Amino acid sequence: MQVAEHETALDVTRELSDFLERRREQIAQRWAEASLFRAVFTVSRDEAVEACKAVVDALAEVARGGRPEDLRAPGFDSVREQLGRMAASRAKAGYTPSQIAGEVAGLREPVTSLLRAEYDDPADPRAQANEIALTILIGTLRLVVMETTVDAGEELIARQRQQLLEVATPVIRLWDGVVAVPLIGTLDSARSQIVMESLLEAIVDQRARYAILDITGVPTVDSLVAQHLMKTVAAARLMGAECIVSGIRPAIAQTIVQLGIDLGTIITRAGLSDALAYALSQQGIVVSPRPAMGGNAR
Amino acid sequence: MHAPFVSATRLSIGSDADLAWVRQQVRQAAAALGFGLVQQTKLVTAVSELARNTLVHGGGGHMEMTPLAEGNRVGLRLSFVDRGPGIRDLELAMTDGYTTGGGLGKGLSGSKRLVAEFAIDSRPGEGTTVTIADWVSGVPSPRAGAS
Numbered sequence: 001m002q003v004a005e006h007e008t009a010l011d012v013t014r015e016l017s018d019f020l021e022r023r024r025e026q027i028a029q030r031w032a033e034a035s036l037f038r039a040v041f042t043v044s045r046d047e048a049v050e051a052c053k054a055v056v057d058a059l060a061e062v063a064r065g066g067r068p069e070d071l072r073a074p075g076f077d078s079v080r081e082q083l084g085r086m087a088a089s090r091a092k093a094g095y096t097p098s099q100i101a102g103e104v105a106g107l108r109e110p111v112t113s114l115l116r117a118e119y120d121d122p123a124d125p126r127a128q129a130n131e132i133a134l135t136i137l138i139g140t141l142r143l144v145v146m147e148t149t150v151d152a153g154e155e156l157i158a159r160q161r162q163q164l165l166e167v168a169t170p171v172i173r174l175w176d177g178v179v180a181v182p183l184i185g186t187l188d189s190a191r192s193q194i195v196m197e198s199l200l201e202a203i204v205d206q207r208a209r210y211a212i213l214d215i216t217g218v219p220t221v222d223s224l225v226a227q228h229l230m231k232t233v234a235a236a237r238l239m240g241a242e243c244i245v246s247g248i249r250p251a252i253a254q255t256i257v258q259l260g261i262d263l264g265t266i267i268t269r270a271g272l273s274d275a276l277a278y279a280l281s282q283q284g285i286v287v288s289p290r291p292a293m294g295g296n297a298r
Numbered sequence: 299m300h301a302p303f304v305s306a307t308r309l310s311i312g313s314d315a316d317l318a319w320v321r322q323q324v325r326q327a328a329a330a331l332g333f334g335l336v337q338q339t340k341l342v343t344a345v346s347e348l349a350r351n352t353l354v355h356g357g358g359g360h361m362e363m364t365p366l367a368e369g370n371r372v373g374l375r376l377s378f379v380d381r382g383p384g385i386r387d388l389e390l391a392m393t394d395g396y397t398t399g400g401g402l403g404k405g406l407s408g409s410k411r412l413v414a415e416f417a418i419d420s421r422p423g424e425g426t427t428v429t430i431a432d433w434v435s436g437v438p439s440p441r442a443g444a445s
Binding site for chain 2: 186188219220221222223224226227250251252254260261
Protein backbone atom coordinates (compact mmCIF):
# COMPACT_ATOMS: atom_id res chain seq x y z
CA MET A 1 0.00 0.00 0.00
CA GLN A 2 2.91 2.29 0.63
CA VAL A 3 4.61 1.30 -2.58
CA ALA A 4 2.36 3.27 -4.86
CA GLU A 5 0.41 5.62 -2.69
CA HIS A 6 -0.73 7.79 -5.54
CA GLU A 7 -1.99 4.84 -7.54
CA THR A 8 -3.90 3.60 -4.54
CA ALA A 9 -5.49 7.01 -3.94
CA LEU A 10 -6.65 7.11 -7.54
CA ASP A 11 -7.99 3.58 -7.19
CA VAL A 12 -9.90 4.57 -4.11
CA THR A 13 -11.55 7.63 -5.68
CA ARG A 14 -12.37 5.58 -8.76
CA GLU A 15 -13.90 2.90 -6.57
CA LEU A 16 -15.89 5.57 -4.74
CA SER A 17 -17.03 6.99 -8.06
CA ASP A 18 -18.18 3.53 -9.20
CA PHE A 19 -20.02 3.07 -5.94
CA LEU A 20 -21.79 6.43 -6.29
CA GLU A 21 -22.91 5.60 -9.82
CA ARG A 22 -24.05 2.10 -8.83
CA ARG A 23 -26.02 3.33 -5.82
CA ARG A 24 -27.22 6.52 -7.48
CA GLU A 25 -30.89 5.61 -7.13
CA GLN A 26 -30.71 4.60 -3.46
CA ILE A 27 -28.66 7.62 -2.44
CA ALA A 28 -31.03 9.97 -4.24
CA GLN A 29 -34.03 8.33 -2.58
CA ARG A 30 -32.46 8.78 0.85
CA TRP A 31 -31.34 12.34 0.21
CA ALA A 32 -34.79 13.31 -0.99
CA GLU A 33 -35.89 12.74 2.61
CA ALA A 34 -33.30 15.19 3.92
CA SER A 35 -34.60 18.63 4.89
CA LEU A 36 -32.16 20.37 2.55
CA PHE A 37 -33.82 18.90 -0.55
CA ARG A 38 -37.33 18.38 0.82
CA ALA A 39 -37.74 21.99 1.83
CA VAL A 40 -36.43 23.36 -1.45
CA PHE A 41 -38.06 21.08 -4.01
CA THR A 42 -41.60 21.18 -2.74
CA VAL A 43 -43.51 20.55 -5.96
CA SER A 44 -43.04 16.81 -5.96
CA ARG A 45 -40.83 14.13 -4.52
CA ASP A 46 -39.73 13.20 -8.02
CA GLU A 47 -38.37 16.69 -8.47
CA ALA A 48 -36.35 16.35 -5.28
CA VAL A 49 -35.06 12.93 -6.35
CA GLU A 50 -33.98 14.34 -9.71
CA ALA A 51 -32.14 17.15 -7.97
CA CYS A 52 -30.43 14.64 -5.69
CA LYS A 53 -29.38 12.53 -8.66
CA ALA A 54 -27.78 15.55 -10.26
CA VAL A 55 -25.71 16.10 -7.12
CA VAL A 56 -24.76 12.40 -6.91
CA ASP A 57 -23.67 12.48 -10.57
CA ALA A 58 -21.57 15.57 -9.92
CA LEU A 59 -19.90 13.93 -6.91
CA ALA A 60 -19.22 10.77 -8.91
CA GLU A 61 -17.61 12.80 -11.66
CA VAL A 62 -15.46 14.75 -9.21
CA ALA A 63 -14.37 11.49 -7.54
CA ARG A 64 -13.51 10.00 -10.92
CA GLY A 65 -11.28 12.98 -11.56
CA GLY A 66 -9.28 11.81 -8.57
CA ARG A 67 -9.30 15.09 -6.65
CA PRO A 68 -12.18 14.99 -4.17
CA GLU A 69 -10.70 18.02 -2.36
CA ASP A 70 -10.79 20.28 -5.42
CA LEU A 71 -13.33 23.10 -5.13
CA ARG A 72 -12.83 23.99 -8.79
CA ALA A 73 -13.31 20.44 -10.11
CA PRO A 74 -15.32 20.70 -13.34
CA GLY A 75 -17.71 18.07 -11.99
CA PHE A 76 -19.25 20.65 -9.68
CA ASP A 77 -20.05 23.07 -12.49
CA SER A 78 -23.21 21.24 -13.52
CA VAL A 79 -24.78 21.58 -10.06
CA ARG A 80 -23.34 24.90 -8.90
CA GLU A 81 -26.39 26.85 -9.96
CA GLN A 82 -28.77 24.34 -8.40
CA LEU A 83 -26.80 24.35 -5.13
CA GLY A 84 -26.87 28.13 -5.16
CA ARG A 85 -30.66 28.14 -5.49
CA MET A 86 -30.96 25.61 -2.67
CA ALA A 87 -28.73 27.63 -0.37
CA ALA A 88 -30.56 30.84 -1.24
CA SER A 89 -33.91 29.23 -0.51
CA ARG A 90 -32.67 27.96 2.87
CA ALA A 91 -31.24 31.39 3.67
CA LYS A 92 -34.58 32.97 2.81
CA ALA A 93 -36.22 30.56 5.25
CA GLY A 94 -34.05 32.07 7.95
CA TYR A 95 -31.20 29.58 8.07
CA THR A 96 -27.73 30.88 8.89
CA PRO A 97 -24.80 29.91 6.65
CA SER A 98 -23.49 27.53 9.31
CA GLN A 99 -26.89 25.83 9.59
CA ILE A 100 -26.97 25.36 5.83
CA ALA A 101 -23.45 23.95 5.93
CA GLY A 102 -24.61 21.59 8.66
CA GLU A 103 -27.43 20.37 6.44
CA VAL A 104 -25.00 19.68 3.63
CA ALA A 105 -22.74 17.78 6.01
CA GLY A 106 -25.78 15.75 7.03
CA LEU A 107 -25.90 14.29 3.52
CA ARG A 108 -22.85 12.17 4.33
CA GLU A 109 -24.48 9.82 6.81
CA PRO A 110 -26.94 8.07 4.43
CA VAL A 111 -24.17 7.51 1.89
CA THR A 112 -21.75 6.21 4.50
CA SER A 113 -24.15 3.55 5.67
CA LEU A 114 -24.67 2.39 2.08
CA LEU A 115 -20.92 2.38 1.55
CA ARG A 116 -20.30 0.28 4.67
CA ALA A 117 -22.84 -2.27 3.49
CA GLU A 118 -20.67 -2.83 0.41
CA TYR A 119 -17.95 -4.45 2.47
CA ASP A 120 -18.24 -7.62 4.54
CA ASP A 121 -15.50 -6.57 6.91
CA PRO A 122 -15.78 -3.04 8.23
CA ALA A 123 -12.10 -3.13 9.12
CA ASP A 124 -11.19 -3.65 5.48
CA PRO A 125 -8.62 -0.94 4.68
CA ARG A 126 -10.31 -0.27 1.35
CA ALA A 127 -13.60 0.36 3.13
CA GLN A 128 -11.93 2.84 5.41
CA ALA A 129 -10.08 4.54 2.57
CA ASN A 130 -13.34 4.90 0.69
CA GLU A 131 -15.05 6.34 3.70
CA ILE A 132 -12.31 8.91 4.16
CA ALA A 133 -12.51 9.85 0.48
CA LEU A 134 -16.28 10.24 0.82
CA THR A 135 -15.84 12.48 3.86
CA ILE A 136 -13.45 14.70 1.93
CA LEU A 137 -15.81 14.79 -1.02
CA ILE A 138 -18.80 15.87 1.09
CA GLY A 139 -16.59 18.42 2.81
CA THR A 140 -15.78 19.91 -0.58
CA LEU A 141 -19.45 19.91 -1.52
CA ARG A 142 -20.12 21.87 1.65
CA LEU A 143 -17.50 24.44 0.67
CA VAL A 144 -19.00 24.73 -2.81
CA VAL A 145 -22.40 25.46 -1.29
CA MET A 146 -20.90 28.03 1.10
CA GLU A 147 -19.14 29.69 -1.80
CA THR A 148 -22.35 30.07 -3.77
CA THR A 149 -23.98 31.64 -0.72
CA VAL A 150 -21.21 34.17 -0.31
CA ASP A 151 -21.19 34.95 -4.04
CA ALA A 152 -24.94 35.52 -3.98
CA GLY A 153 -24.52 37.92 -1.07
CA GLU A 154 -21.81 39.90 -2.80
CA GLU A 155 -23.81 40.10 -5.98
CA LEU A 156 -26.78 41.42 -4.03
CA ILE A 157 -24.64 44.07 -2.34
CA ALA A 158 -23.16 45.20 -5.65
CA ARG A 159 -26.64 45.44 -7.16
CA GLN A 160 -28.01 47.39 -4.24
CA ARG A 161 -25.08 49.77 -4.34
CA GLN A 162 -25.86 50.45 -7.99
CA GLN A 163 -29.53 50.96 -7.18
CA LEU A 164 -28.64 53.41 -4.41
CA LEU A 165 -26.64 55.48 -6.85
CA GLU A 166 -29.59 55.80 -9.15
CA VAL A 167 -32.39 56.13 -6.66
CA ALA A 168 -31.05 58.86 -4.47
CA THR A 169 -30.66 61.72 -6.93
CA PRO A 170 -33.89 62.88 -8.50
CA VAL A 171 -33.91 66.38 -9.90
CA ILE A 172 -37.26 68.06 -9.34
CA ARG A 173 -38.63 70.97 -11.28
CA LEU A 174 -40.18 73.26 -8.68
CA TRP A 175 -41.14 76.16 -10.91
CA ASP A 176 -40.41 77.49 -14.33
CA GLY A 177 -36.64 77.78 -14.33
CA VAL A 178 -36.19 76.46 -10.80
CA VAL A 179 -34.89 72.92 -10.18
CA ALA A 180 -34.09 71.22 -6.89
CA VAL A 181 -32.11 68.16 -5.79
CA PRO A 182 -32.89 66.71 -2.39
CA LEU A 183 -29.61 65.14 -1.28
CA ILE A 184 -29.91 62.09 0.94
CA GLY A 185 -27.40 60.06 2.93
CA THR A 186 -23.67 59.89 2.58
CA LEU A 187 -22.18 62.13 -0.09
CA ASP A 188 -19.20 60.07 -1.13
CA SER A 189 -17.42 60.99 -4.31
CA ALA A 190 -19.30 58.55 -6.55
CA ARG A 191 -22.67 59.84 -5.36
CA SER A 192 -21.74 63.51 -5.55
CA GLN A 193 -20.41 63.00 -9.06
CA ILE A 194 -23.81 61.69 -10.13
CA VAL A 195 -25.58 64.51 -8.31
CA MET A 196 -23.50 67.07 -10.14
CA GLU A 197 -24.06 65.43 -13.51
CA SER A 198 -27.80 65.08 -13.17
CA LEU A 199 -28.16 68.60 -11.82
CA LEU A 200 -26.18 70.14 -14.68
CA GLU A 201 -28.20 68.13 -17.19
CA ALA A 202 -31.43 69.30 -15.59
CA ILE A 203 -30.23 72.91 -15.75
CA VAL A 204 -29.82 72.55 -19.50
CA ASP A 205 -33.02 70.59 -20.08
CA GLN A 206 -35.21 72.85 -17.97
CA ARG A 207 -33.38 76.03 -18.91
CA ALA A 208 -33.15 76.61 -15.19
CA ARG A 209 -31.84 79.87 -13.81
CA TYR A 210 -31.95 78.63 -10.23
CA ALA A 211 -30.86 75.30 -8.77
CA ILE A 212 -31.55 74.34 -5.18
CA LEU A 213 -29.40 71.76 -3.39
CA ASP A 214 -31.26 70.61 -0.32
CA ILE A 215 -29.07 68.90 2.29
CA THR A 216 -31.77 68.15 4.86
CA GLY A 217 -31.13 64.44 4.37
CA VAL A 218 -27.36 64.61 4.67
CA PRO A 219 -26.40 63.61 8.23
CA THR A 220 -22.79 64.84 8.19
CA VAL A 221 -21.36 67.84 6.39
CA ASP A 222 -17.59 67.66 6.67
CA SER A 223 -14.99 69.48 4.61
CA LEU A 224 -15.19 66.96 1.77
CA VAL A 225 -18.97 67.27 1.48
CA ALA A 226 -18.63 71.05 1.63
CA GLN A 227 -16.05 70.91 -1.12
CA HIS A 228 -18.37 68.80 -3.28
CA LEU A 229 -21.14 71.34 -2.73
CA MET A 230 -18.86 74.24 -3.68
CA LYS A 231 -17.72 72.47 -6.84
CA THR A 232 -21.30 71.78 -7.86
CA VAL A 233 -22.26 75.39 -7.22
CA ALA A 234 -19.29 76.63 -9.24
CA ALA A 235 -20.12 74.31 -12.15
CA ALA A 236 -23.77 75.40 -12.16
CA ARG A 237 -22.67 79.01 -12.10
CA LEU A 238 -20.56 78.43 -15.21
CA MET A 239 -23.72 77.30 -16.92
CA GLY A 240 -25.53 80.42 -15.96
CA ALA A 241 -27.56 79.06 -13.08
CA GLU A 242 -27.46 80.31 -9.54
CA CYS A 243 -27.29 77.66 -6.81
CA ILE A 244 -28.93 77.87 -3.43
CA VAL A 245 -28.01 75.40 -0.70
CA SER A 246 -30.92 74.77 1.65
CA GLY A 247 -31.80 72.49 4.52
CA ILE A 248 -28.97 73.59 6.78
CA ARG A 249 -29.91 72.46 10.26
CA PRO A 250 -28.71 74.37 13.34
CA ALA A 251 -26.27 71.65 14.39
CA ILE A 252 -24.81 71.49 10.89
CA ALA A 253 -24.51 75.28 10.72
CA GLN A 254 -22.56 75.44 13.98
CA THR A 255 -20.33 72.59 12.90
CA ILE A 256 -19.53 74.18 9.55
CA VAL A 257 -18.55 77.42 11.26
CA GLN A 258 -16.28 75.70 13.80
CA LEU A 259 -14.77 73.53 11.13
CA GLY A 260 -13.71 76.78 9.51
CA ILE A 261 -15.41 76.27 6.17
CA ASP A 262 -16.35 79.47 4.39
CA LEU A 263 -19.59 79.08 2.50
CA GLY A 264 -19.79 82.84 2.09
CA THR A 265 -19.77 82.63 -1.68
CA ILE A 266 -22.78 80.37 -1.70
CA ILE A 267 -26.34 81.49 -1.18
CA THR A 268 -27.77 79.43 1.65
CA ARG A 269 -31.20 79.19 3.20
CA ALA A 270 -32.48 77.28 6.20
CA GLY A 271 -35.31 75.50 4.42
CA LEU A 272 -36.30 74.43 0.95
CA SER A 273 -39.27 76.79 0.98
CA ASP A 274 -37.02 79.75 1.82
CA ALA A 275 -34.79 78.80 -1.08
CA LEU A 276 -37.77 78.63 -3.43
CA ALA A 277 -39.06 81.97 -2.17
CA TYR A 278 -35.65 83.49 -2.87
CA ALA A 279 -35.53 82.05 -6.39
CA LEU A 280 -39.02 83.33 -7.15
CA SER A 281 -38.46 86.81 -5.78
CA GLN A 282 -35.23 87.09 -7.76
CA GLN A 283 -37.28 86.44 -10.89
CA GLY A 284 -39.81 89.05 -9.87
CA ILE A 285 -42.47 86.50 -9.09
CA VAL A 286 -44.55 87.40 -6.09
CA VAL A 287 -46.58 84.76 -4.36
CA SER A 288 -49.16 86.39 -2.16
CA PRO A 289 -52.25 85.08 -0.43
CA ARG A 290 -55.43 85.57 -2.42
CA PRO A 291 -57.04 88.86 -1.41
CA ALA A 292 -59.80 88.16 1.08
CA MET A 293 -63.19 87.85 -0.64
CA GLY A 294 -66.20 89.45 0.82
CA GLY A 295 -67.76 87.31 3.51
CA ASN A 296 -64.93 84.84 3.72
CA ALA A 297 -64.81 84.49 7.48
CA ARG A 298 -61.94 82.05 7.60
CA MET B 299 -27.90 49.32 22.55
CA HIS B 300 -28.30 50.94 25.92
CA ALA B 301 -25.73 48.79 27.59
CA PRO B 302 -22.84 50.99 28.64
CA PHE B 303 -19.67 50.40 26.67
CA VAL B 304 -17.25 48.90 29.11
CA SER B 305 -14.34 48.34 26.82
CA ALA B 306 -12.76 49.79 23.72
CA THR B 307 -14.21 49.02 20.32
CA ARG B 308 -11.88 48.73 17.38
CA LEU B 309 -13.12 49.51 13.89
CA SER B 310 -10.97 49.15 10.83
CA ILE B 311 -10.72 51.94 8.27
CA GLY B 312 -9.92 50.60 4.85
CA SER B 313 -12.51 51.91 2.42
CA ASP B 314 -15.16 54.58 1.85
CA ALA B 315 -17.77 52.18 3.17
CA ASP B 316 -15.78 51.88 6.41
CA LEU B 317 -15.95 55.66 6.82
CA ALA B 318 -19.75 55.56 6.77
CA TRP B 319 -19.72 52.65 9.22
CA VAL B 320 -17.34 54.43 11.60
CA ARG B 321 -19.48 57.60 11.53
CA GLN B 322 -22.60 55.58 12.27
CA GLN B 323 -20.99 53.69 15.15
CA VAL B 324 -19.70 56.90 16.75
CA ARG B 325 -23.08 58.59 16.35
CA GLN B 326 -24.80 55.66 18.03
CA ALA B 327 -22.27 55.49 20.86
CA ALA B 328 -22.45 59.25 21.42
CA ALA B 329 -26.25 59.20 21.47
CA ALA B 330 -26.25 56.29 23.92
CA LEU B 331 -23.88 58.18 26.22
CA GLY B 332 -26.18 61.18 26.23
CA PHE B 333 -24.45 63.61 23.88
CA GLY B 334 -26.75 66.35 22.61
CA LEU B 335 -27.57 66.70 18.92
CA VAL B 336 -25.16 69.56 18.27
CA GLN B 337 -22.33 67.81 20.08
CA GLN B 338 -23.07 64.57 18.28
CA THR B 339 -22.91 66.36 14.96
CA LYS B 340 -19.63 68.04 15.82
CA LEU B 341 -18.07 64.83 17.07
CA VAL B 342 -19.20 62.82 14.06
CA THR B 343 -17.93 65.51 11.71
CA ALA B 344 -14.54 65.47 13.40
CA VAL B 345 -14.55 61.67 13.16
CA SER B 346 -15.37 61.92 9.48
CA GLU B 347 -12.42 64.23 8.86
CA LEU B 348 -9.93 62.21 10.88
CA ALA B 349 -11.07 58.82 9.59
CA ARG B 350 -10.71 60.11 6.05
CA ASN B 351 -7.19 61.31 6.86
CA THR B 352 -6.41 57.82 8.14
CA LEU B 353 -7.70 56.36 4.89
CA VAL B 354 -6.32 58.88 2.39
CA HIS B 355 -3.02 59.94 3.95
CA GLY B 356 -2.30 56.95 6.17
CA GLY B 357 -3.32 54.35 3.63
CA GLY B 358 -5.88 52.87 6.02
CA GLY B 359 -5.74 51.91 9.66
CA HIS B 360 -8.22 51.68 12.47
CA MET B 361 -10.19 53.67 15.00
CA GLU B 362 -10.41 52.80 18.65
CA MET B 363 -13.45 53.98 20.55
CA THR B 364 -13.33 54.08 24.35
CA PRO B 365 -16.09 55.33 26.60
CA LEU B 366 -14.86 57.51 29.44
CA ALA B 367 -16.21 57.99 32.92
CA GLU B 368 -14.63 60.47 35.26
CA GLY B 369 -16.43 61.38 38.42
CA ASN B 370 -19.94 62.26 37.38
CA ARG B 371 -19.23 62.99 33.75
CA VAL B 372 -19.03 60.67 30.79
CA GLY B 373 -17.33 61.05 27.48
CA LEU B 374 -15.89 59.32 24.50
CA ARG B 375 -12.30 58.94 23.41
CA LEU B 376 -11.45 58.11 19.82
CA SER B 377 -8.04 57.22 18.45
CA PHE B 378 -7.24 57.10 14.76
CA VAL B 379 -4.20 54.99 14.07
CA ASP B 380 -2.37 54.43 10.82
CA ARG B 381 1.03 53.10 9.81
CA GLY B 382 1.39 55.49 6.92
CA PRO B 383 4.18 57.87 5.98
CA GLY B 384 3.55 60.11 8.98
CA ILE B 385 3.46 63.91 9.06
CA ARG B 386 6.78 65.66 8.61
CA ASP B 387 5.77 69.13 9.75
CA LEU B 388 3.01 68.94 12.35
CA GLU B 389 2.74 72.69 12.75
CA LEU B 390 2.24 73.16 9.03
CA ALA B 391 -0.27 70.29 8.88
CA MET B 392 -2.29 71.92 11.64
CA THR B 393 -2.47 75.20 9.69
CA ASP B 394 -5.88 76.16 8.37
CA GLY B 395 -6.02 75.73 4.63
CA TYR B 396 -2.86 73.70 4.25
CA THR B 397 -3.51 70.56 2.22
CA THR B 398 -1.56 67.87 0.44
CA GLY B 399 -4.58 65.88 -0.66
CA GLY B 400 -6.45 68.42 -2.75
CA GLY B 401 -9.01 69.09 -0.03
CA LEU B 402 -9.89 72.29 1.77
CA GLY B 403 -7.17 71.86 4.36
CA LYS B 404 -9.59 71.99 7.26
CA GLY B 405 -9.44 68.36 8.40
CA LEU B 406 -6.97 68.54 11.25
CA SER B 407 -7.36 72.16 12.29
CA GLY B 408 -11.16 72.01 11.98
CA SER B 409 -11.49 68.77 13.95
CA LYS B 410 -9.44 70.26 16.75
CA ARG B 411 -11.96 73.09 17.07
CA LEU B 412 -14.87 70.66 17.10
CA VAL B 413 -13.87 68.59 20.13
CA ALA B 414 -12.73 69.22 23.69
CA GLU B 415 -9.43 67.38 23.55
CA PHE B 416 -7.11 66.80 20.66
CA ALA B 417 -3.69 65.18 20.55
CA ILE B 418 -1.58 64.17 17.60
CA ASP B 419 1.43 61.93 17.53
CA SER B 420 3.25 61.33 14.30
CA ARG B 421 6.64 60.05 13.29
CA PRO B 422 7.78 60.21 9.69
CA GLY B 423 7.90 56.72 8.27
CA GLU B 424 6.10 55.16 11.21
CA GLY B 425 2.58 56.45 11.15
CA THR B 426 0.19 58.83 12.80
CA THR B 427 -2.12 58.59 15.78
CA VAL B 428 -4.71 61.26 16.39
CA THR B 429 -6.65 61.05 19.63
CA ILE B 430 -9.70 63.13 20.40
CA ALA B 431 -12.05 63.15 23.36
CA ASP B 432 -15.28 64.87 24.09
CA TRP B 433 -17.47 65.04 27.17
CA VAL B 434 -21.22 65.10 27.52
CA SER B 435 -22.40 68.66 28.30
CA GLY B 436 -19.48 70.11 26.42
CA VAL B 437 -17.51 71.57 29.30
CA PRO B 438 -13.94 71.56 28.01
CA SER B 439 -11.59 69.47 30.03
CA PRO B 440 -8.83 71.35 31.86
CA ARG B 441 -6.38 68.69 30.82
CA ALA B 442 -5.21 68.74 27.25
CA GLY B 443 -4.77 65.44 25.49
CA ALA B 444 -6.13 62.21 26.81
CA SER B 445 -4.18 59.02 27.09
